[in-house]
Amino acid sequence: MSSKGEILKRIKLNQPTEAAELPDLNLLGSEQFDVLETYKTVLKGIGGDPVEVTDYNEIINYIKENYNLEKRLITTLPELSEIASLDWKTVDPHSLQDVELTVVKAHFGVAENSALWVTDAILGQRVAPFIAQYLAIVVHKKDLVPTMQQAYQRIGNMEYGFGTFIAGPSKTADIEQSLVLGAHGARGLIVFLLD
């Protein structure tokens, strides 16, 4: 049977009795800096590529120029249907193994670490941003916040089954601290910063 009762009993007996109040988080996150410039600098610093665009047409052109359209490109954005397929959201996730590029949109981005917040609602499938060889994420410039402090204020009580912050391409430095991009997930990350 479960040890739940026993564990909880021991914890109750041993946990400190003095009350420790939770600290005020509003003291944090007041740093002032240029949000867009910081976002781009940090993203480049961790191996991602910021690309500023004014509309979806520019995104389409960029992808046409930089990726092989004969390979499998998938997206959740109807605006990109010309270059990427939309009908993969209910397939077996394993069948996404040959995807070359996944393009999704982020709820918002965070300047201090260039992370982008995505959830089930806009991912299509949970594995989609991980299994593709390359990843591109679209975010509106107005949706960049300075720090993680504002990020969680923005998330608030948002409902999701799965959500993740993605900052740069998948990477490892497990062999002699030599940085290698593309460990298991995407080998490259383009962030389209949309006006």
Next chain:
Amino acid sequence: MSSEKVIPHSDAAAKFNKDVERVNWHDETLWFVRAKRDKSAHQIEDWELLRETASQIKFNVLSNIHDYLVEFEANAQQNGIIVHWAADAKEHNEIVHSIMAKHEVKQMVKSKSMLTEECHLNDYLAEKGIEVIDSDLGEYIVQLRKEPPSHIVLPAIHLKKEDVSETFHEHLGTEKGNYNPQYLTESARHSLRNTFLTRKVALTGVNFAVAETGEFVVCTNEGNADMGAHLADVHIACMGFEKLIPKREHLGVFLRLLARSATGQPITTFSSHFKKPRDGQEMHIVIVDNGRSTQLGREDFRNSLKCIRCGACMNTCPVYRRSGGHSYHNAVAGPIGSILAPNLDMTKNADLPFASTLCGSCTNVCPVKIDIHDQLYKWRQVLVKEGHTPTAKTVAMKTMATVLANPTVFNIAGKSGRFVMKNIPGMVNNKMNKWYDQREMPDVPEESFREWYKKNSRESKDKKNE
């Protein structure tokens, strides 16, 4: 708990130090990571406030952990997650195995979890005929070599690319003599991709579990936890109960600190929040005690449960950097491991709190402000009192105490010491004397300070009187 015989830290460290060039390289590599941490931390104006805030949140957790656990379980269950409780390593392993058995699955892909190292899950499952593949590149490398990780964040930090190349050549058939990290990583990517695509059960660790929402967060750079979890039918997440935090908004504080403290990155590439299983998937959480509730009851040591496993204390530790993670014979090495390990097994790990200079650098970099070096010092006192230290050391200390407490004995001891060192140096400069290891004994002074002072103060008086 079994107290299997282990090589004491100082002996293992002596062995590690035989290859001078390699030790220097190990030392410099870790210091490089520490320097990256500094650079990253100094860019954050609020850094010290963040550390203080994180420490206070964890204090609050320790005082209310009972209620937070109850809240977490209820919320997780409401989210459709199956929650298990394990009193110790054995029960944890049995629970994981029972889930595998229920699904009749013989293979598992696992992302980094120091808890499963602590519980020796891989060995247990291997005995039951279940194959486990560790998917974090560093862990994959050490697993192929049948070694434990030597660092909680950088599992293969003790290895050089030549070692990895040899290992991959043997197990993955990579080109012999190709030491290129890019090439080696690519080979592992191919091999592990196949693993991710074929495993029905994925196990991950947990970095943070949120009481308020019943969700848990897993941080990786490689994306291996996500590749495993999102492709598997069953996701098992294992956590020590101290991983709990009260509210979702507190993640903002910890995610700002964790990767910067660990490797100097502004955040890990992926910070994944698992709240509900995906459609058709089964999600389990195993909440583990394994001595944590005992540590919670030790007033002097309970702060160690605040640890978020960033590894900053290891990277900065002059002893860790020059002795290597394996010398600590514990899943968590370095300064933090040395205050966690005696709680698990006092006899086996009595040497670890002594594997420190007490310089305090660990305490200074700890993102949740654990008083690590103070606790190391306090453990030493507990271990001596309870008779866990070697007899030679105890006798030496007692002798020292007698000598220092009695001026006449001290005087005689000093005189005879100087005589011996001057006339029969072999009696001191030999292998029996631990102080002679890696050191030249100093030149013998002609007289003690006391003798010098007596003479000189009289002389100066005489001079004044002239």
